[in-house]
Amino acid sequence: MLSTITRYTFGTLFSLLLNLIKYPFSKTSRTKLSSAFFALKYPFYGNHHVELRELLTDDQLEVTVLPLKANEHNTTEFELLTICSILKDRGVQHVFEIGTYDGRTTRAMAINTGKDGKVYTLNLPPDTRESKLQTGHIDIELASKVVSGERFSSTPEETKIEQLWGDSAIFDFAPYYGTIDLVFIDGAHSEDYVANDTQKALQLLKKTAGYILWHDAHLYGVADYMKKIVFQQKAPIYFIKGTSVAFAKVENGQFIESKK
Ligand SMILES: C[S@@+](CC[C@H](N)C(=O)[O-])C[C@H]1O[C@@H](n2cnc3c(N)ncnc32)[C@H](O)[C@@H]1O
Numbered sequence: 001m002l003s004t005i006t007r008y009t010f011g012t013l014f015s016l017l018l019n020l021i022k023y024p025f026s027k028t029s030r031t032k033l034s035s036a037f038f039a040l041k042y043p044f045y046g047n048h049h050v051e052l053r054e055l056l057t058d059d060q061l062e063v064t065v066l067p068l069k070a071n072e073h074n075t076t077e078f079e080l081l082t083i084c085s086i087l088k089d090r091g092v093q094h095v096f097e098i099g100t101y102d103g104r105t106t107r108a109m110a111i112n113t114g115k116d117g118k119v120y121t122l123n124l125p126p127d128t129r130e131s132k133l134q135t136g137h138i139d140i141e142l143a144s145k146v147v148s149g150e151r152f153s154s155t156p157e158e159t160k161i162e163q164l165w166g167d168s169a170i171f172d173f174a175p176y177y178g179t180i181d182l183v184f185i186d187g188a189h190s191e192d193y194v195a196n197d198t199q200k201a202l203q204l205l206k207k208t209a210g211y212i213l214w215h216d217a218h219l220y221g222v223a224d225y226m227k228k229i230v231f232q233q234k235a236p237i238y239f240i241k242g243t244s245v246a247f248a249k250v251e252n253g254q255f256i257e258s259k260k
Pocket of ligand 1: 099100102103104122123131143144166167169186187188
């Protein structure tokens with residue numbers, strides 16, 4: 001995968017230079033300049049950088065994205081559509097979210113599960129002062145910035161949602177092992193936490209098949225963790241264009257190469 005990305009980046013730069021020499025001020029040159037800048041800045045460029053449509057199977061897919069409008073620290077509007085689409089396309093029933101915040105994504109995910117759907121969502125308790133593993137202070141401060149889950153509270157979806165409290169490094173996930181279809185990782189953003197949360201996600205998922213979505217995949221410690229598992233361990237993870245969301249399919253506790 002590294003060589004594909006390297007080829008892609010150098011190919012983009014070569015094509016940029018060629019265009020700059022031939023037509024220095026053309027629109028093509030400017031477009032290529034911006035792609036070259038993106039290729040250098042974004043670590044996950046290449047054949048695993050995919051459009052959302054490449055991950056969807058159902059041509060007639062209908063998705064409800066509610067509540068659409070994002071607040072600070074939420075997923076963006078297109079990211080919410082992305083998450084809900086993948087979940088609905090796969091017929092996901094049981095979701096585990098790490099990092100509830102105000103509960104906007106929690107609610108949207110609950111809406112897109114079936115009638116027996118369930119979303120478990122874990123957050124640090126609001127009185128948290130320190131975390132078990134090292135992370136940025138913002139991760140802890142967010143626990144009391146809003147009322148956790150306020151955007152699903154008193155909505156029709158509340159009955160499908162179970163709010164859990166704890167630090168993902170020490171929370172007892174065991175009762176949920178092997179029962180979950182999709183894990184959404186958006187808790188603490190340090191490399192240590194994302195490594196911990198990913199290991200827990202692999203155990204949470206049903207042995208037959210399951211999916212992990214990471215938010216902020218190309219940012220902070222999440223990106224450091226991603227670089228390690230993608231480039232060193234060759235984990236087949238897809239990065240969805242126009243979002244910070246990464247996607248992986250898991251079977252028997254292992255990542256498998258599949259967009260479906
Ligand atoms: C960026 S917000 C989540 C946003 C939310 N998923 C959304 O889509 O709107 C991160 C949340 O994770 C919580 N958090 C941070 N560290 C955590 C940890 N170690 N365990 C559980 N939750 C954590 C924070 O308190 C915060 O509410």
